[in-house]
Every structure is written in C-alpha cells, then in structure tokens.
Amino acid sequence: MKQLGNLIERIIERTNINLREQDFDAGPYIRQTIPLNRLVKFYAFCGITPQHPLHFHFSRSNLAGSYFLGKCKVDHSILYKSDVRGDELKAKGDLFHFKDSEILIHDDEVIRVKDSYLIKTLVHCYIHDPETLEEFLIQNTVSMHYANIHGSPVEGCFLGPFSTVDLTTIHDCIVGAFAYLQVGELSHQRVEPGKIWVKAGDMFDFSYSFPKKVLDNYIAIEPYKRPRGIFIDFVRDRKIDFQKVFDMVHLKVPVVVPRGASVNRYALVKGESKISENVLVAQRAYLDNAWMGKGANAQENCYIINSRLEGNNVMAHGAKIIHVRLGKQVFVGFNSFLHGTPDFPLTIGSRGIIMPHTIIDLNEPLTIPAGHIVWGFIRNAKDLAKHSISIKDLSGVKRKFTLGAMKFHGNGSKFVQAFKHRIEHILEANGAFFDGRKNKGHAQKEQNIDFNIMHPYSKGPLKGLYPSIDIRP
Amino acid sequence: MKQLGNLIERIIERTNINLREQDFDAGPYIRQTIPLNRLVKFYAFCGITPQHPLHFHFSRSNLAGSYFLGKCKVDHSILYKSDVRGDELKAKGDLFHFKDSEILIHDDEVIRVKDSYLIKTLVHCYIHDPETLEEFLIQNTVSMHYANIHGSPVEGCFLGPFSTVDLTTIHDCIVGAFAYLQVGELSHQRVEPGKIWVKAGDMFDFSYSFPKKVLDNYIAIEPYKRPRGIFIDFVRDRKIDFQKVFDMVHLKVPVVVPRGASVNRYALVKGESKISENVLVAQRAYLDNAWMGKGANAQENCYIINSRLEGNNVMAHGAKIIHVRLGKQVFVGFNSFLHGTPDFPLTIGSRGIIMPHTIIDLNEPLTIPAGHIVWGFIRNAKDLAKHSISIKDLSGVKRKFTLGAMKFHGNGSKFVQAFKHRIEHILEANGAFFDGRKNKGHAQKEQNIDFNIMHPYSKGPLKGLYPSIDIRP
Numbered sequence: 020m021k022q023l024g025n026l027i028e029r030i031i032e033r034t035n036i037n038l039r040e041q042d043f044d045a046g047p048y049i050r051q052t053i054p055l056n057r058l059v060k061f062y063a064f065c066g067i068t069p070q071h072p073l074h075f076h077f078s079r080s081n082l083a084g085s086y087f088l089g090k091c092k093v094d095h096s097i098l099y100k101s102d103v104r105g106d107e108l109k110a111k112g113d114l115f116h117f118k119d120s121e122i123l124i125h126d127d128e129v130i131r132v133k134d135s136y137l138i139k140t141l142v143h144c145y146i147h148d149p150e151t152l153e154e155f156l157i158q159n160t161v162s163m164h165y166a167n168i169h170g171s172p173v174e175g176c177f178l179g180p181f182s183t184v185d186l187t188t189i190h191d192c193i194v195g196a197f198a199y200l201q202v203g204e205l206s207h208q209r210v211e212p213g214k215i216w217v218k219a220g221d222m223f224d225f226s227y228s229f230p231k232k233v234l235d236n237y238i239a240i241e242p243y244k245r246p247r248g249i250f251i252d253f254v255r256d257r258k259i260d261f262q263k264v265f266d267m268v269h270l271k272v273p274v275v276v277p278r279g280a281s282v283n284r285y286a287l288v289k290g291e292s293k294i295s296e297n298v299l300v301a302q303r304a305y306l307d308n309a310w311m312g313k314g315a316n317a318q319e320n321c322y323i324i325n326s327r328l329e330g331n332n333v334m335a336h337g338a339k340i341i342h343v344r345l346g347k348q349v350f351v352g353f354n355s356f357l358h359g360t361p362d363f364p365l366t367i368g369s370r371g372i373i374m375p376h377t378i379i380d381l382n383e384p385l386t387i388p389a390g391h392i393v394w395g396f397i398r399n400a401k402d403l404a405k406h407s408i409s410i411k412d413l414s415g416v417k418r419k420f421t422l423g424a425m426k427f428h429g430n431g432s433k434f435v436q437a438f439k440h441r442i443e444h445i446l447e448a449n450g451a452f453f454d455g456r457k458n459k460g461h462a463q464k465e466q467n468i469d470f471n472i473m474h475p476y477s478k479g480p481l482k483g484l485y486p487s488i489d490i491r492p
Numbered sequence: 493m494k495q496l497g498n499l500i501e502r503i504i505e506r507t508n509i510n511l512r513e514q515d516f517d518a519g520p521y522i523r524q525t526i527p528l529n530r531l532v533k534f535y536a537f538c539g540i541t542p543q544h545p546l547h548f549h550f551s552r553s554n555l556a557g558s559y560f561l562g563k564c565k566v567d568h569s570i571l572y573k574s575d576v577r578g579d580e581l582k583a584k585g586d587l588f589h590f591k592d593s594e595i596l597i598h599d600d601e602v603i604r605v606k607d608s609y610l611i612k613t614l615v616h617c618y619i620h621d622p623e624t625l626e627e628f629l630i631q632n633t634v635s636m637h638y639a640n641i642h643g644s645p646v647e648g649c650f651l652g653p654f655s656t657v658d659l660t661t662i663h664d665c666i667v668g669a670f671a672y673l674q675v676g677e678l679s680h681q682r683v684e685p686g687k688i689w690v691k692a693g694d695m696f697d698f699s700y701s702f703p704k705k706v707l708d709n710y711i712a713i714e715p716y717k718r719p720r721g722i723f724i725d726f727v728r729d730r731k732i733d734f735q736k737v738f739d740m741v742h743l744k745v746p747v748v749v750p751r752g753a754s755v756n757r758y759a760l761v762k763g764e765s766k767i768s769e770n771v772l773v774a775q776r777a778y779l780d781n782a783w784m785g786k787g788a789n790a791q792e793n794c795y796i797i798n799s800r801l802e803g804n805n806v807m808a809h810g811a812k813i814i815h816v817r818l819g820k821q822v823f824v825g826f827n828s829f830l831h832g833t834p835d836f837p838l839t840i841g842s843r844g845i846i847m848p849h850t851i852i853d854l855n856e857p858l859t860i861p862a863g864h865i866v867w868g869f870i871r872n873a874k875d876l877a878k879h880s881i882s883i884k885d886l887s888g889v890k891r892k893f894t895l896g897a898m899k900f901h902g903n904g905s906k907f908v909q910a911f912k913h914r915i916e917h918i919l920e921a922n923g924a925f926f927d928g929r930k931n932k933g934h935a936q937k938e939q940n941i942d943f944n945i946m947h948p949y950s951k952g953p954l955k956g957l958y959p960s961i962d963i964r965p
Binding site for chain 2: 062067068069070073265266267268269467469470471472473474475476477478479480481482486487488489490491492
C-alpha cells in the first residue's frame with residue numbers, strides 16, 4: 020500500500036503548506052486515524068439518475084465508503100465514508116443573482132476535490148460566492164469526522180470533527196471541532212472549537228462559544244489520537260446497524276414509502292417508523308421509531324430515534340434527536356444533538372429554530388415554546404432561559420443583544436428573515452411542497468436512484484487506490 | 493425505453509445487412525427473447541485486479557448481468573448476462589508466432605463489441621488470426637443463449653443457442669444451434685444446427701452432425717419463440733440458486749479454498765463440494781457435490797453436479813456433468829452435456845477427450861475406457877462404440893476414417909497432437925501446474941478480484957441504457 024501511504028503524505032504536505040503561517044501539522048491528526056486496511060475495505064457508490072446532470076471522474080484516489088451524486092471530480096484525494104451530494108449544483112444556463120446583477124452560468128457546476136482527505140464529511144449545496152460559480156472546489160484540505168462542507172469552497176484548511184463551513188469561502192484556516200461558520204468569507208484564521216458564528220456583512224453578527232469543559236465531553240481531538248467524546252460514541256454504537264444496508268446490492272426499504280416521498284436505500288430504517296408524503300430520507304440517515312410527518316426530511320448522518328416530527332421539519336446534515344417531539348416546521352440545524360430520554364423528553368414548539376451545533380442534553384423534561392430560537396448548551400429550563408429568545412423578540416433587536424455567552428450585533432429582523440427564508444428554501448429544495456405535480460424537490464427526484472459500486476485494488480502496488488473512473492450520460 | 497428499443501432495432505438492421513445474401517432476419521429471434529424490463533433489472537460487473545491490464549469502456553449500451561475482465565470496449569450493444577473475460581489477451585510487446593514469423597504486438601489486445609446483441613454468451617481467449625492481432629472484434633452480430641465466442645473475431649453473424657465459434661475468423665455466417673466450429677476461417681456460410689466441425693487447413697478435418705430429431709429434444713429455436721429443449725430447462729431449473737450470489741456485494745465462498753486455487757465469488761458452490769489445490773472455478777460456474785481434484789477447472793456456465801474430477805481436468809465453457817466420474821486429465825469440451833443418474837452413472841477413464849458439444853445421456857451405467865476420444869450422441873455402450881475411438885487408434889489414421897456419422901480426413905496423429913497440445917496449454921493457462929512459485933495461471937491470478945457494479949438508468953428516456961463508463965488503472 021505504498022502508493023496509498025504516499026498519497027496521504029502528499030495531502031498532509033499540501034495542507035501544511037497552506038497552513039504554514041499557523042505552523043500547523045495535519046499529519047498527527049490523520050495518519051493514525053483511519054488504518055490503511057480500512058481504506059481498502061469499503062466500496063464507493065455513485066448514484067445514477069436521469070434527474071441529475073451526471074459526470075463522475077475519479078483518479079489516483081481512495082473513495083472508501085463514499086457516495087457521489089451529480090457532477091463530481093476527485094483527484095489525488097482520500098474520501099473516507101464521505102457524502103458528496105451534487106443535487107443542488109447550478110446548471111448551465113442558470114442565472115445567478117448577486118445583489119443587482121444576474122450572472123449567466125456558462126457550465127454545469129462541478130464539485131471538485133483535489134489533494135484532500137475528507138473523513139465522514141458531507142459535501143452539499145452549491146457555491147454562493149459569485150467569484151467561483153462553476154466550480155465547487157475543495158483543495159489541500161483535511162476534514163475530520165462529520166465535518167460539513169456546505170456550499171463552501173475550501174482551500175488549504177483543516178476542519179475539525181463535527182465542524183461546519185456553511186456558505187463561506189474559506190482559505191488557509193483551522194476550524195476547531197464543532198465550530199460552525201456561516202460568515203461569507205474567511206481567510207488565515209484559527210477558529211476555536213465550539214465557536215458558532217453567523218455573520219452577513221454589516222447586517223448582523225451572531226456568535227456563541229461552547230465552554231471548553233462542556234465541549235470536551237462531546238467532542239475533542241488531540242494529535243496522535245482519534246477524536247473522542249459522546250458524539251463519537253453515539254455514532255459508533257449505531258454503526259453495526261448499517262452493516263446489512265451496505266452488504267446487499269439491492270435493498271427494499273422496510274417501510275411504506277408514499278408517493279412523493281423517498282427513502283434512500285442506504286438509509287437505515289428500523290423500529291416503528293412512519294414515512295409521510297413528501298418526506299426525504301437521505302443516505303446514511305438513521306431512523307428508529309421515527310414518525311416523519313408530511314414534508315419532513317432527514318439528511319445525511321441524521322439520527323432520529325424515538326421521536327416524532329409533525330411535518331415540514333428540517334433535520335439538517337448531522338442533526339440527531341432522541342426522545343424529541345418536533346412541532347410543525349421546526350428547524351434543527353447541522354450537527355445539533357438533542358438528547359432526551361423516556362423520563363426527560365424534549366418537546367419543541369412549532370416554527371422553532373434550533374441553531375446549528377446546538378446541544379440539548381436533558382436532566383429534566385423540557386418544552387421549548389413555539390417560535391423560539393435556541394442555541395448553545397442546554398440541560399434544563401434554567402439553561403434554556405439563557406440560550407433562547409422568541410423569534411418575535413429577536414426581530415425587535417435593532418443594534419445589539421447579548422444573552423449569556425451569546426452576542427448579537429446588527430438587525431435582528433434581518434437575521435430572522437434570513438433564517439426563515441433559508442428554511443423555506445430548504446423545504447422547497449427537499450420537495451416538502453410537492454402537490455403531486457408541481458414543486459418537485461429531492462424527495463421526488465431522488466426516488467429510483469441506482470447505484471454503481473466501485474472497489475479499489477485489493478492487492479499489488481496500487482492496493483487501496485481506485486482505478487481511474489469516468490462516468491457520463 | 494424508446495432508446496433501448498431503438499438500439500435493438502439498429503443491431504438487427506446491421507446484422508441483417510451483413511446477412512442479406514442469405515435473406516436472414518435476426519429480428520424475430522431476439523425481439524421477444526429478452527423482455528425489455530429484464531434488461532433494466534440486472535447489474536453489470538467488472539473485475540478489478542492488479543494482475544490484468546485494465547481498461548473498460550462502455551457507451552450507449554445495455555450490459556444487464558454481464559461480466560467483464562481485462563480490456564473491453566462495448567459500444568452500441570446489448571450484452572445480456574454475458575461473460576467477456578479478457579484474461580488471455582495478448583499484451584503489448586508480446587511476440588505472436590505465426591508459422592515461421594514472429595510478429596510484435598504493438599498494443600495490448602482489446603475485446604471490442606460493437607453493434608451486437610449477445611445473450612448469455614461467453615467471450616474468451618485471444619485472437620489467433622495474424623491479420624487482427626490487437627483487436628478481438630465482435631461486430632454486427634447476434635449471438636443467442638450460451639453461445640461461445642472463443643478467440644474468434646466475429647463479424648455480421650447470427651450464432652444460434654449453445655453454438656461455439658472457436659479460434660475461427662468468421663464473417664457473414666449463420667451458425668445453427670449447438671454447432672461447433674474450429675476451422676480457422678469461414679465466411680458467407682450457413683452452418684447447420686448440431687454440426688461439429690474441426691478443420692486445420694489440409695492437415696485434418698473432423699466432422700459430425702447430430703440427427704435433427706435428437707438435437708431438437710435438447711435445443712431448438714424458431715423465429716418468434718424463445719429457445720427450448722432440455723438444455724434450456726436444465727439451466728432454468730438452477731437459475732434460482734444464483735440469486736443469492738448476485739444479491740450480496742461481498743460474498744464469502746462457502747468452501748475451503750486452498751492456496752493456489754480460486755473460486756470466483758460469482759460461482760455457485762453448494763452441497764459437499766471440495767476444492768483442491770490449483771483449482772479454478774470461474775464466475776457463473778455451478779458446483780453441487782462436486783469433488784474438484786488438484787488442477788481441475790470449471791469454466792463459465794459449467795455445471796458439475798454429484799461428480800468427481802480426479803485432477804487436471806478441463807471443464808470447458810458451458811460443459812455440464814451430472815453423476816460423472818472423470819479420471820485424471822480428462823477433457824470435457826465446450827457445452828458438452830454428460831448426464832448420468834444415481835442408477836446410471838458415467839465413468840470416464842483418464843486422459844479421455846470428450847469432444848466439444850458431445851451429449852451423453854445415459855439409459856444404463858457406462859464406463860468409457862481410458863485414453864478415448866468421444867463425440868456425438870450416446871445413451872449406452874452400444875452408442876459409445878459408434879461414437880468413440882482410442883486416441884492411439886486415431887493417431888494411426890493416415891488419411892481417412894469414418895465411424896457412424898463422423899467423418900475424419902487427414903492425419904490422425906496431428907489431430908491428436910493438436911488436441912493434446914491444446915489441453916496442455918489450457919491446464920497451464922488455468923494454473924493447474926502452479927508449484928507454489930512458478931507457473932501461475934488463472935487459478936492464482938484470479939484470486940482477490942474485486943468487482944465494480946454498474947447499473948443502467950432505471951427511469952427516463954435513457955431507461956435501460958448504461959451511462960458511458962471508462963475505467964483505467
């Protein structure tokens with residue numbers, strides 16, 4: 020596996036060069052993390068559908084356990100159990116609206132991963148940066164377990180485990196574990212673990228940082244060691260359930276899927292789960308006793324356990340809920356961890372917004388009133404009071420608002436509008452509003468996907484590398 | 493599925509143009525044979541190994557259930573459950589010996605299938621024609637169930653079910669069901685069903701024709717109907733056993749495979765089967781209570797049921813044995829059907845040669861003495877007397893020999909030598925003589941194959957067509 024080993028070293032070298040200013044070495048974080056033999060063990064799979072522009076190109080790479088849809092190019096990279104879902108890419112001929120101008124898209128947008136090592140990472144959405152319209156580029160980058168790269172060109176970065184870069188062009192940055200960034204552009208910075216930061220120019224700036232001691236329980240990394248913490252234990256304990264899903268070439272989803280809904284055959288559905296109309300369950304979502312109301316969705320790496328979603332709920336990539344009841348149109352942001360128990364259930368009133376990377380881990384039953392926005396770390400009603408505000412009240416903020424460790428600058432109404440607009444867009448994109456004919460979204464378009472399955476060389480000097488593969492319509 | 497339908501019509505059109513002299517219409521033979529929805533149902537798979545030159549190129553084709561290894565290009569064709577095994581192709585830099593000259597091979601040989609429809613067909617070996625060294629071309633051709641295209645460029649032909657074209661350049665011919673041709677070159681001819689014909693220039697000419705009435709029981713075709721007969725029933729009755737083999741992505745072979753042997757994970761092994769050293773079991777071989785002695789092989793579409801092979805046995809593509817005991821180094825030719833029963837077992841003495849396309853279907857127990865060559869249709873000892881000769885006696889034939897419906901012209905010794913030489917070569921190529929270090933063959937090189945799995949579009953206007961796929965090292 021010499022060539023595979025060399026590939027890892029080259030990726031480390033390139034990432035380090037981009038991060039030389041910060042004197043950072045990615046090597047100790049990834050060299051031991053995934054044993055080489057695991058990179059040989061898993062197949063990659065790519066979705067073949069007539070609904071999506073299709074072009075896969077893979078060369079000199081390892082794609083162990085990774086999934087691809089749409090137009091994706093991967094060169095000189097390692098993608099370990101990652102999802103590259105190109106179903107929202109811009110298409111040739113589209114008009115891209117930026118401020119007052121409309122820019123013509125002259126080629127289909129392509130997700131391109133180059134000289135990078137992505138571990139259990141989600142890549143989704145499309146590039147919102149008007150400077151790079153046709154290429155969604157991830158280059159010289161190492162991203163750790165359950166990072167989300169969402170509509171963000173990423174160059175020369177180290178993304179810690181469970182971090183999210185959302186609609187942000189990011190260059191030469193170190194993003195700490197569980198940090199969330201939606202700030203437009205960022206370069207040459209080190210973002211501390213557990214920092215939640217949403218910023219739109221001069222309009223608004225929301226930030227919160229998890230206490231280090233709290234965060235360490237949930238997710239922590241050190242060089243030369245694998246990531247550890249409650250998040251890691253949680254997914255590891257449920258890994259075995261996915262085994263059978265990946266063992267079969269074809270798999271019938273073990274639940275009734277009504278018209279207009281889709282459950283990816285690489286999702287895990289067990290217990291008494293219910294799928295209503297217009298529901299989308301993406302690959303690698305995990306449903307156990309999950310009642311999915313009309314138009315609800317469960318995206319990659321979501322876990323929905325002993326929970327009920329009343330309808331039009333967004334479970335963003337990596338969100339986890341256990342013993343939770345979501346009222347209508349509740350939004351649960353990226354990688355949030357909402358952990359109730361049979362004795363301490365969590366209820367979230369309708370139209371609630373759970374900010375990305377929120378941890379609610381209850382030691383008493385809790386009900387969040389309707390129309391509230393929630394962030395940070397919450398164990399009970401007392402914590403909730405310091406980590407939430409009604410959307411109405413936030414809309415009234417004109418200049419500044421702080422609560423506990425949260426700081427908000429700018430126009431509260433614009434912040435709320437941006438969020439509401441985005442949730443509306445997500446529901447629309449996912450097909451929640453499909454009426455049997457119009458408003459098709461992922462839930463409708465991602466029915467009947469067929470999967471090509473690709474293996475690496477299992478012997479010889481190329482062991483662990485995949486052959487060069489090019490797939491077009 | 494309009495495009496898939498159009499593709500079938502274009503293949504029919506092209507085949508018919510080549511066969512216009514004979515006023516032949518391939519359409520009625522294939523239009524109804526495989527319902528379109530079956531072409532959508534099955535995945536194709538290609539073997540990834542470091543031991544074989546690798547290049548797969550597929551475009552505008554349907555590859556339902558087909559297998560590929562080595563260098564294969566398929567354009568504008570339908571390959572239904574066919575095997576294209578390119579593990580004996582010539583390599584760049586090889587020297588091709590032809591009479592007194594040595595021709596340098598300037599590129600790796602490629603199997604190229606163009607504008608053709610192959611049903612459950614085996615394509616194997618390499619081109620022996622010095623005129624087309626680097627391309628093993630199959631073009632404007634329709635081949636029916638279980639035809640074998642073995643080291644033969646085939647252009648503008650219709651190959652009937654269970655027919656074999658072996659080391660023969662064939663052009664604009666109609667080859668009847670169960671006909672076997674190994675004649676060097678053939679063009680613009682119609683070969684009657686059940687004709688067995690082996691010819692090497694002026695050296696020798698062996699021919700035998702099955703009585704029509706007999707053959708009709710085993711295999712027959714008529715336009716507008718699917719092929720029928722005992723052969724078809726036999727494979728159909730065992731089809732269900734293969735289901736589980738194709739359902740799983742990875743499959744552990746349910747039998748001990750010693751060092752130097754290989755059992756393809758797409759073979760079916762059941763009952764009390766035994767695999768000895770240096771045994772090769774190819775994909776789509778069927779073993780049920782099969783005792784495979786050292787160096788024995790079972791090639792594609794072989795069935796070995798309640799049988800024992802003492803060692804160094806060749807079971808050529810499509811050979812079937814039931815309640816048979818093969819002595820050492822017995823050769824069973826292509827598509828032979830040797831059917832004993834518990835009460836009427838068949839024993840074949842060592843070094844026996846069962847000619848390709850031999851039918852032995854016993855109504856009494858039968859033992860074939862060692863060192864005999866056997867052909868035709870045999871039900872008992874009486875039939876055997878008219879359809880066999882000792883290899884020693886045949887070697888003594890100088891000019892002519894006839895027995896029953898068999899005619900032999902030429903030099904018996906050269907015929908025997910050619911056969912022996914070929915059997916030796918087949919055993920060598922299959923790795924029967926591997927000593928733990930030297931003499932590697934397919935049995936050793938085809939361990940640890942990994943398989944890429946490819947699906948067609950399952951919806952939309954391209955339904956049934958596979959995306960264009962290009963796979964290289």
